[in-house]
Amino acid sequence: MTELHLNNVSFSYPDGTKALENLTLSISTGERVAIVGQNGAGKTTAVKLMNGLLKPTTGTVSVGDWDTKDHTTAQVSRKVGYVFQNPDDQIFHNDVESEVRFGPKNMGFDPDRVDELTNWAMQLCGISEFAEENPYNLPYSVRKFVTIASVLAMDSAIIILDEPTAGQDKIGLQVLGNLLQVLEEKQKSVITITHDMEFVTDYFTRIVVMANRQLVADDNAQHIFYNTEVLEKSMLKPPAVAQMAKLLGFPPGILLKSQLIQAIKTNSVK
Template sequence: MAELRLENVHFSYPDGTKAVDGLTLKVAAGERVAIVGQNGAGKTTAVKMMNGLLKPSAGDVYVGELNTKDYTTAQISRQVGYVFQNPDDQIFHNDVESEVRFGPKNMGFDEARIDDITEWAMKLCGIYEDREENPYNLPYSTRKFVTIASVLAMDSDVIILDEPTAGQDQVGLTLLADMLKDLERRGKTVLTITHDMEFVTTHFERIVVMANRQLIADESAGTVFYNADVLNESMLKPPAVAQMASLLGLEKGLLTKPQLLSAILKNQHL
């Protein structure tokens, strides 16, 4: 399994727009990390450098011992799979199963492995019954899972999810939760970019906060969402439980409804 390392990484687009400014970050193999911050903070640019879609203007990005500057995007994507925010940027086959099979087939997996991993990915993402459908006949939320399954089927060590909860109902959120548990059992590293703070607090212990193209915090959720300076600089709105706990003057670090209720009851007895 590959460790990710970004060492004093900078990135500017051809028009001179600076998107990442001196980012240093290490993600251990098998870790689960949420990257949060407002639009324009540099999150998507940062993760695209992790899988070779973009090369740093300065600094180095390592996937294991591989410096992404020395390898093609195709070579790096064998280690780091990236699920785009918009599924329509990623889908190009006329049926779901062909879309999911494309990655492992292109990577040279044998037919038996392609069959097994394609079926696993489709079932995990709740799209097995849709395998003969044209993806564009499916709703946006389901197309998101088609692209997730396509990346999972490549069996990369690292999975990057860009706004996976966008457009999802409770069924989709439950599928995502089950998927994260399965990937954890398999030792996969998972990074997600999201604006859904409830999803973050439920499924991620480590939170990386970006603002103004830089990393401004790398802490536990219980620390980040009670740090007023970080929240103000990143313009993040803490999850509802943290907001209520702060409003009531309760102890810091509360993130779940049971924790909040317990603290309220304890406070009443004081």
């Protein structure tokens, strides 16, 4: 059981620029949490603090019983895996399997466990057929899954996905959806930063909204995307389905395509 806690955390760069102010946030084992907001809201700083890439200027970040200030980034990353937005910032090997295998091998797992985790992660991400390929010969969308697999293979309790839907087609989105379901079954916590509100409403039950380096709201999708004050403060637009439902005059609460279709059918019957 690995929980994540940020207690009154602020972060400033050496030149004094503030990137995050007084963030208090707790994420339980097995939770799915989407962090949303405009560029510059503090989202990336927050997740880098979660996995030890940054250390708080004030406040504390704890992963399980660890205070991240007392551990190296490499140590924290064993508990909190971070998939960067740009896969090219994270790929270092000349073939996919070596890239995915690197993490668990370096963590000291026995060879059989390394094989098991490597094969599981590649299969889950739909990249087994590319095992011998150079990652840089693959499309951007597939390289994204190479980096996701390389982090999953480390068997971290908490996974951070930075803009995972960027560049993905319908098949890629389906792979992501299945991946999230499997991780939930394994009681892995998943945190995503994303601008894709449809992805958020389809797969995340808890949404953290940030603006101006601070937390604005922490609630479920219905309460977030039908809260005018929160949307205006964070300059967020609700998903297209919610916008369409509002235009059609349906009551608040519709977020999914299936809900909108049902509302249209019900209304037409009346």
